[in-house]
Amino acid sequence: MNNFLLMTEMSTTDYVGFTFFVGCMAMMAASAFFFLSLNQFDKKWRTSVLVSGLITFIAAVHYFYMRDYWAGTFDPATGVGDSPTFFRYVDWILTVPLMCVEFYLILKVAGATKKLMWTLIGSSVVMLVTGYFGEAVYSDSAAIWGLFSGLAYFYIVYLIMFGEAKALAKKAGGQVLASHNMLCKFVLIGWAIYPLGYMIGTAPDQWYSFMGDLGIDMNVVYNIGDAINKIGFGLVVYSLAVNSTKEA
Numbered sequence: 001m002n003n004f005l006l007m008t009e010m011s012t013t014d015y016v017g018f019t020f021f022v023g024c025m026a027m028m029a030a031s032a033f034f035f036l037s038l039n040q041f042d043k044k045w046r047t048s049v050l051v052s053g054l055i056t057f058i059a060a061v062h063y064f065y066m067r068d069y070w071a072g073t074f075d076p077a078t079g080v081g082d083s084p085t086f087f088r089y090v091d092w093i094l095t096v097p098l099m100c101v102e103f104y105l106i107l108k109v110a111g112a113t114k115k116l117m118w119t120l121i122g123s124s125v126v127m128l129v130t131g132y133f134g135e136a137v138y139s140d141s142a143a144i145w146g147l148f149s150g151l152a153y154f155y156i157v158y159l160i161m162f163g164e165a166k167a168l169a170k171k172a173g174g175q176v177l178a179s180h181n182m183l184c185k186f187v188l189i190g191w192a193i194y195p196l197g198y199m200i201g202t203a204p205d206q207w208y209s210f211m212g213d214l215g216i217d218m219n220v221v222y223n224i225g226d227a228i229n230k231i232g233f234g235l236v237v238y239s240l241a242v243n244s245t246k247e248a
């Protein structure tokens with residue numbers, strides 16, 4: 001039944017499943033767009049746009065699996081399926097560090113160090129591993145794990161908006177600074193969508209239990225977050241490459 005080519009049929013009343021399906025298509029289209037654009041750029045920007053494409057491509061593959069997992073467990077009577085938590089976090093643990101690499105690649109012109117890159121990557125891994133524990137392993141104490149995850153998240157925000165990364169962006173100036181500031185907004189506002197999804201999904205028995213009664217499915221929130229952050233983030237990098245190639 002769960003064969004990659006002969007995928008599980010989706011119920012016509014499965015609205016959450018539909019957002020997984022749209023996610024597959026959007027991530028695939030974005031990957032094709034980024035990969036096929038590579039030749040038009042100056043060499044030094046190609047790696048950045050390539051990484052944008054890898055992020056959406058990795059997500060596309062995971063969305064196929066997540067769509068299938070959800071559709072295979074969907075119950076038309078209740079209108080819900082099982083959350084593909086494992087695939088979700090495997091996707092994030094690959095793609096979020098790659099977004100940290102994007103910051104490094106863009107700021108390399110101003111002398112960004114590998115140490116900065118690994119600090120960002122390390123913080124993102126802490127954020128995701130603690131989030132996974134709260135969501136899938138110790139869900140009774142989801143609030144505490146969410147708090148730890150949130151601290152790692154704010155450390156990333158601090159580094160890019162006020163810390164070392166910000167100083168480098170200022171030093172680079174021009175297009176790089178403008179793009180860095182835009183990517184910061186994605187992290188500050190776009191990434192903040194995820195803790196909302198987490199609170200909706202882990203609400204029972206937590207102080208934020210009211211979030212569980214909103215009638216919104218956690219997966220829809222995560223899927224919207226992914227579309228905004230993976231594709232939007234990639235487009236910022238793409239625009240930087242276009243504009244800088246024009247200037248050169």
Ligand SMILES: *C/C=C(C)/C=C/C=C(C)/C=C/C1=C(C)CCCC1(C)C
Binds near residue numbers: 096131192226
């Ligand atoms: C493409 C995927 C992205 C950009 C995923 C980002 C995920 C987060 C920023 C998740 C953050 C979380 C918290 C800040 C607290 C609660 C647990 C998480 C893992 C949902």
